[in-house]
Amino acid sequence: MLTITDVSRRSGVASSALRFYEERGLIASERAGSGHRRYPRSVLRRIAFIVFAQRIGLTLEEIGGELAKLPADRVPSRRDWSRLSGRWTKRIDQRIAELQRLRSGLTECIGCGCLSIDRCSLANPADMAGRKGPGPRYWLG
Amino acid sequence: MLTITDVSRRSGVASSALRFYEERGLIASERAGSGHRRYPRSVLRRIAFIVFAQRIGLTLEEIGGELAKLPADRVPSRRDWSRLSGRWTKRIDQRIAELQRLRSGLTECIGCGCLSIDRCSLANPADMAGRKGPGPRYWLG
DNA sequence: CTACAAGTTCAAGTTAACTTGAAGTCAAGC
DNA sequence: GCTTGACTTCAAGTTAACTTGAACTTGTAG
Known part of the structure; x- marks a missing residue:
């Protein structure tokens, strides 16, 4: 599990932005006993896709809509990402x-x-x- | 000479936006005795270029910078526009x-x-x- | 134990590019 | 002369996507 600073450093996205994304439902975190956020590795891929989509020109709201189509109960598979990827390639x-x-x-x-x-x-x-x-x-x- | 509503209708850009562009120095107008704005036909071309540039992804500030390179003393020639056009094509x-x-x-x-x-x-x-x-x-x- | 770095929440500020509203002026038709 | 619609200025509001600041708590190194 990664801290918010770890994720920030590895993704290039500021901590404040990560909290903001969470507030908007784009990413999620668990909490350590202290109340500090803890992220699974898989969040990095999710964030990378968010950044991609932004550069393509999608708004965070649209991105949220797309990400919501990913399975919530498990880490998205290659096939799941591939579907998104296809839609974005179209864009x-x-x-x-x-x-x-x-x-x-x-x-x-x-x-x-x-x-x-x-x-x-x-x-x-x-x-x-x-x-x-x-x-x-x-x-x- | 065109009124602001004429220009708005013909360019598809709202009057409020035209006033805003003027405030930012992107376009200019003369005034009728009444204080109302009057535009020369050539402003339409200028506005079309502004809209183009925005879709390309330039900010109004950048666009202002580019437009500032056009001659101020005369209506820009085809050659003048062509130079801009070339830079924007690059973009x-x-x-x-x-x-x-x-x-x-x-x-x-x-x-x-x-x-x-x-x-x-x-x-x-x-x-x-x-x-x-x-x-x-x-x-x- | 003491620093102090890193984390938290919540509210408010920032930038771009406009839009909206208030309050008043001007022009055209009847 | 009056109404209506177009115009004016100026200040304030809007949306997106964050950032910053205040006030406070937690984790870690010495």
Whole structure:
């Protein structure tokens, strides 16, 4: 069993953040007789996944929802993690696709010269995007 | 010259946000005799770039810094925007690279079976990353 | 036994990027 | 002239994800 400082050091996540995650139900701890937190090794993997997911762009709430799908009664198996992993990989691919779309918008609108005309959908997306809602949202879908 | 509501509708950015951007020096406006804001058409392009940059992941402060490099004395030319565009495209590529790194971490660490051993750099990055600083930062560089 | 480092809780502070509300001004239609 | 809607400023509120501080307890080294 690890102390909060052990976990903090090994995961790179501050103790205060670990307490915060616990409060939000993302991780759990047992308590020593003293009231001090004690963590099983498996918490490190859980935390690593939390950090991954954050970098992918998930909120703590979403992450909590995902982690809640893991079995509560046992240490998650490779298969369990694999399912999560798959969903998150999908998210990554979506985000990459969005970034590529943004890049196209950026280079095409410069390259094609449409920056010189007012009807350019970059400069003036409401005109082009129409039903997709107002504004640059056109590019953000 | 456009009113704030015109600009808001055409850009998809709320009036309150436009005032906020002005306060932060990201955009500018002239005033009608009444004190009401009046915007030149060119502000739409500027706002579109702001929205783009935000989706890329730049903070308003960074965006302000970039926009400050545009000429203040005239409406930016295609060449001016192109320079910005190039820098932001670079940012996009970096972010895509990071996401691909995250995806590798996610699938490799599941796929290779290292999730079953404690020395896995995903579950326990401090051990592997060493000098790169503590924790999952290893994957985030 | 005495330090003092590490842990605890709980409330309040922080930053980004806005939004909301209050209180008042301005413009257009009837 | 009056109402209504758009506009103004300025202060304060909001959400996420933590951090910091206060006040106090526990564990450990000498």
